[in-house]
Structures are given as structure tokens and as C-alpha cells.
Amino acid sequence: KQEVTQIPAALSVPEGENLVLNCSFTDSAIYNLQWFRQDPGKGLTSLLLIQSSQREQTSGRLNASLDKSSGRSTLYIAASQPGDSATYLCAVRKAAGNKLTFGGGTRVLVKP
């Protein structure tokens, strides 16, 4: 059974510092991995999607890497801003059309 872990559970950084969020999964046989952001009381916003054949994806200040063999993904957020404060969730999909398995999330606070 796939298990997804995100450490740390919470993170607080001063504005301008780079953020590094970790995600690990136990079964390396994945179809894709997705990073989401969730603001309090809101739904999830898709940030980046990495296919199993890819090693990284970039969007603006965000960069996500994937090391399937070691069961790890890392989300980097450059030059953090207070608006980046949110909970970040990673999730993996075993096969096309299958459900996502979520990590517990990392709650990020960027202090001005």
C-alpha cells in the first residue's frame, strides 16, 4: 500500500528565504506526482505535475524534482513571499485514472 509522507509538518521562514518542501513515497511504481497548495477553508490549487518519466518541472518561482527510484520529490519555492503562506500537499497516482494518495501536507508560514 502506497504511503506518502511530508516532512516537516510545519515550516516558518522569513520573507525572501527559499523554501524546500519534502515528499517521500514508499512505492516507486507511480504514474505521476502532483503538488498542490491549499489556503485555509479553500479547495486545492494544482501547482505542478510531474510524470513518472520526468525528473523536474518548473513554473515561475516553483520547481519540483522527482527521484522515483528513491521515492522522493522536492518542491522548491524561490524568494518566498508572505502570499506563499499556505499548506502544501503532494500526491502520487499509481496508474492513469487511479486515485491520488496524499501526504499529510506541510503548513508554511512566510513572515514579513
Next chain:
Amino acid sequence: GAVVSQHPSRVICKSGTSVKIECRSLDFQATTMFWYRQFPKQSLMLMATSNEGSKATYEQGVEKDKFLINHASLTLSTLTVTSAHPEDSSFYICSAISYGRALNEQFFGPGTRLTVL
């Protein structure tokens, strides 16, 4: 990214009533939709998966007679909480993917806050 809407965004009801939540994919055809619930400060819990035109597949421990799911079209799925009780109070989020879109990217609705008095 694609847009998924939910209605209503918030509902308060008396115990024993039924509540229907709609989930729509606005700019794509959703071959598969998912329903989640989320308790405060916890991650999402998948309730069921539905494919258009077929019965939903429920996760273990989720009562299918209590949480009725109808995926009648490629753009609409509904979740009905029947005879709601206070313990059903939660944040319900729907999500959708489309095989027609590359990569199986999954998009989420804004959620519905259900409060049962």
C-alpha cells in the same frame, strides 16, 4: 489550469435533512470525478470515485447509502448527504480528471462547508 466549480459553497441544515452538493467541470469533460471530505487541520480523505454513467466506487468505511453520488454527465457529479447528522459536518471537496487532457492532471473544486445542527 482547468476549472471545477462546486455549489453551494456553504450550507447549514438541521439534523435529518438531506443535502445535495453539485460539482461541475466548467471547461473540460470529466471522465472521472472524486469526492473528498476534510476535517480541520487534517488531510483529504477520499470518499468515492465516480466515472460518468456508472456507479461510484466507495472507499472502505464510507456508507454508500448515506453518501449518494450521481455522475450523470461528463461535466456534472452530485453528492447527496442523506439524513445528515452533526457528525457529517465537514468540508467536502470534489475533484476531476479527464483522459482527454494530457497527463491525468487532477483539478479540485473550491469545497463546500457543511454544518449540520
